[in-house]
Amino acid sequence: MSAPGRVVRSGVGRRRVPGIVIGLATLMAVAASLLGGTLVVASGAPFDDAFARQRGAHLSLQFDADAGGPGQLSGTVHAEGVAAASGPFRTATVTPHAGEGVPAWPMTVAGRARPGGAVDAVTLTDGKWAARPGEVVLSAGSAVLPILGKRLTFPGLPGEPELTVVGVARSVTGTADAWVVPAQMAALTAPGGAGGYQMHYRFTEAGTAARITAGREAVTAAVPPGAVSGEQSWLTVKESAEHDTALYVPFLLAFGVLGLVMSVLVVGNVVAATVGTATRRIGILKAVGFTPAQVVRAYVAQALVPAAAGTALGVLTGHLLAVPVLAETEEVYGSTALAVTPWIDAVVVAGALGLVAATAWASAWRAGRLRTVDALAVGRAARPARGRRAARLAGRLPLPRPVGLGLVRPFARPARALATGTAIVFGAAAVTFTVGLGATLGKVMEAKAHDAADVTVEPPPPELGPDGPLPRTGPLADPAEIAAVIDARPGTARHHARATARATVAGVAGVTEVVSFTGDASWGGYTMSDGRWIARPGEAVVPTGFLSATGTRIGDPVTLHGLGDAVTVRIVGEVLDTRNDGMEVFTDAATLPDAAPEASASSVAGDTTHHIALEPGTDAAAYAAALNEKLEPLGVTARAGGDDRQSSMVLTLNALSATLTLMLVAVAALGVLNGVVLDTRERVRELGIHKALGMTPRQTVAMVLASICVTGLVGGAVGVPLGVTLHGLVVPAMGHSAGLNLPESVTDVYLAPQLLGLALGGLVIAAAGALLPAGWAARTRTAVALRTE
């Protein structure tokens, strides 16, 4: 082995603590960056691939059948900026009947002769395309379970047409729930029903919402005002498709940046400190003939060896952590197998090692430039004394002397105290951020669950057969009868009934759930992001997802189809909810028509739940048991507690943030440990003097711990506001990615005592890091220490 090689090997072997610190810091930075990078790519890739392959529509417009004929719509393809278009396709909202007892949900059906086309080329995933009337192709994501050969009837339509499922297909932007041949459409359009046409456009420029708006204006310029009854931008669909993974991106980005900054700090600090304490060794190396470049290279290599080990472990950790996160992404896109892309591995590994090398180079440069004679003189020449004023002050404080001696230490080595303090700042910030994130996620889940009720009455869940839920047997209870039983029960404070119906909104494919309340539900745990709760029939509150998908705002009216007559409600508030991608409308039961024929018969009554608040002091379990005796004949069951919902995403997020925080705190504590170890080694003679003068081991530990106290307290005091700020930036960004407008009640999670506790966390990190070297200092043999000149 060459001489520099031997120096590196002995340096790495002798200095284990700095090596471990560098390795762990790199591990964390690499794991977080790898995970972040993978998710950024994974969240976009499947949609982008499918969108390109299927020539997805940048904009789909729904036109009123009465307002413009097909000829007029065909003219829109020549509008400025339109690169390609397909349509017009006749559309209708229908409610198929798929069997006795199976819930009937409305769906948008489009008449298309073939799946392909210049825009929105629908991919057939099973069976064949509809070739003649009587055949239907269902969307893979359709509310009706898409099984070949299944028969759908339409009892609400004249002549009760019947269709056979012959194929399953998928449109990347979900332009329809089902497709039939154009000739079939006349039979599926109710007289005076919500029939229309849809057009799909691709624009030359479609990267931003403004471009889409411009394109929309261009294509609608030639049609009469009011002809457009609905629209869907590809940006909205993309955002919705990427919700699940996009949620992780801001959060991982924050940890990635924290990790990288921390790595640079730790590596810089460790290498600089190693150089600082090895000055005499450097002098000897130079005296025996090492060139400055060889010295610098030796110290850079000493940092790179543990960094390479940390990087390898970081890649492994990143891949392992990516498994649960990517599994959730795979669920969104079906069977697509996602894995960490090799080029991300390469970029992260090269980036991390490059960063370590650059930082180490900058720190080791001092070693190269050090004059040999000065380096050799280290230890014999008096060091410039710093912090004397602080030392005098501490000597007069009414504190035990070892504590006073420790407290002034940061003033003697301000640069080292700053570096150690920075590590603590990042550790405290990470803990604060994670605590806040956990609290926010908890509040979001609480808000989503709407579980303010003490007791919930619900029908038993339907049994599942091979083709989906089996038809219910036996009559369904009348909600009014159940309400009467609840009213009669002592201990009931208030209650409301909640029923769910399915509707469609013009221009938006898929089902919108309409949740209707009988009775006052304002107490039911619905968290408002904006506006107010419904006060009267005709009003509705909707989640953020609904507002963005339909392009509506508070105060706008919105028309719901598929509930018998079209129902128009006015949006009065924005509620926090992510179920069904936020495609929900909450309204008073009186808003909906009495006779929503297919919906009410098989769906609404079956889905009705009753939510009860009890009088103070009433035992929920006993109340539910007593209530069940009366409810048994009605076929429903009461249970204590509200809706019970758990999210695997929240569990994954909490586990991920806890893991990353633990790693960051470990690195921070190791940063402290490294600083204190160096300090202890540097002060070994001083420790020897103290011990010779009668300092006990406990007093020595107290002195070393006190030496990090000020730094720990200041680090905590700076780190906590930093963590709160980070939470304030990242969490709303995460909410935005997930299609949620988070209200303050969910983001304001920090309480003053909690913040104080977190600030003291800096002290805990400092103490954790200093305890080990304090023990070493206490055990240092005085006789040996005193010989260290």
Added chain:
Amino acid sequence: MTAPVIELRDVIRRYDDGPPALDDVSLTVRAGESVAVVGPSGSGKSTLLNLVAGLDRPDSGSVTVDGVRVDGLGEAAAARHRRARIGMVFQFFNLLDDLNVTDNVVLPAQLAGMGRREAARRAKELLEVLGVDRHAEAHPSRLSGGERQRVAVARALMNRPPLLLADEPTGALDTASGRDVARLLTELNADGQTVVVVTHDLALARSCTTRTIRLVDGRITADRASDGIDGIDGSGGSGATGGGVDGSDGSGATEGATAAERAR
């Protein structure tokens, strides 16, 4: 005869697999004595000092200081024993550079729990007695070698220890300062302070102690009155060791001890 302050019985101390640093050493130093331990490098002088100060433990044998078996003490108990009963003076002073003179001197008292005001009063007295009170607020780096050693002596005497151990106290000083420190040790001893000085400087042993012990290869080769040590580094020393130093009855009635008592 005064009570013994130091008693070593059959002490052996060995580092790793090498020859013993101290080989079956027995020794008694009585209150009020002034003893020099001399010998060449590697003879075991520092090992002897470390054992007496409770900084190190023997492999076998016993070390008793002021009636307390220090070889059996734990780290904390040894530290408490040291600060109460032993004052130490070092070759390179071992003053803390970031503390001023007064803060250096009061340190042992503060470690023992004495209040700052009381400790400062005692430090002022000591600095006056030792002639360095005008430097009370200065930092050690501003003082001469001799002045620093005087400050170190003041610090060593802060807790009124029955025993003062000095390890090469003049080793880092010029001749004049060395003489000054030697005179100081003599005066302290004259006031009743028990002093043990480890040195390779026979002139120092002669000038400030009454009894000199010579160590060679871990064994005591001579123990006699300091005014009779002119030929102590010659070959004749080993013969004097046999029965003279190794007083197994613990009485310390050796030739050297008698000489020391005579000198006092």
